[in-house]
Each structure stands twice: as structure tokens, then as C-alpha cells.
Amino acid sequence: MEVSSVKGDRDLRRMLVAIIGGLAAFCLVAMAIYYKMADVRVNGFVHGGPAMLTAAMAGLFGGGFAAVAVLILLLRLR
Numbered sequence: 362m363e364v365s366s367v368k369g370d371r372d373l374r375r376m377l378v379a380i381i382g383g384l385a386a387f388c389l390v391a392m393a394i395y396y397k398m399a400d401v402r403v404n405g406f407v408h409g410g411p412a413m414l415t416a417a418m419a420g421l422f423g424g425g426f427a428a429v430a431v432l433i434l435l436l437r438l439r
Contacts, residue, residue, distance in 0.1 A: 379435035386431040391424030 395401070398416035399408070407413070 375436070379432050382435045383428040383432040387424040387428035389424075390427040391420040393420075394423045395420035 395416045398419055399413050404412075
């Protein structure tokens with residue numbers, strides 16, 4: 362019984378590392394794309410308008426791709 366418990370703990374840890382890595386990748390990539398497309402240095406973080414909406418949508422889309430890629434990599438490698 363203890364052997365299966367150790368394996369379960371290892372699988373849980375592996376899953377948590379993959380989820381946390383995917384979340385971190387999502388946040389970093391989404392913010393980087395938003396920052397670049399919305400031209401935050403010039404317009405500020407929240408300035409409204411179609412440029413901000415487009416940048417937010419692109420950031421979420423790119424962040425989603427990055428999160429899926431990181432999840433697959435971490436689940437395969439660990």
C-alpha cells in the first residue's frame with residue numbers, strides 16, 4: 362500500500378509542477394504581448410479603445426498557446 366502512495370505523491374507533484382509552470386508561462390507571455398501591442402510605455406497600462414482590446418485578446422491567445430506548450434513539455438519530461 363505504501364508503494365502506491367509514494368507513486369501517487371510523485372504523480373501529484375508532477376501534475377502540480379506542470380500546472381504551475383503553465384500558469385506562469387501564460388501570465389508572462391500574455392503580459393508581454395499586451396505590453397508590446399498596446400504600447401504601454403506611451404499610452405499607459407489601461408487606456409481603453411480598440412487597441413487595448415486587441416492587445417488583450419492577442420495576449421490571451423498567445424498566453425494560451427504558451428501554457429499548453431509548457432504543460433505538454435512538463436508532463437512529458439518529468
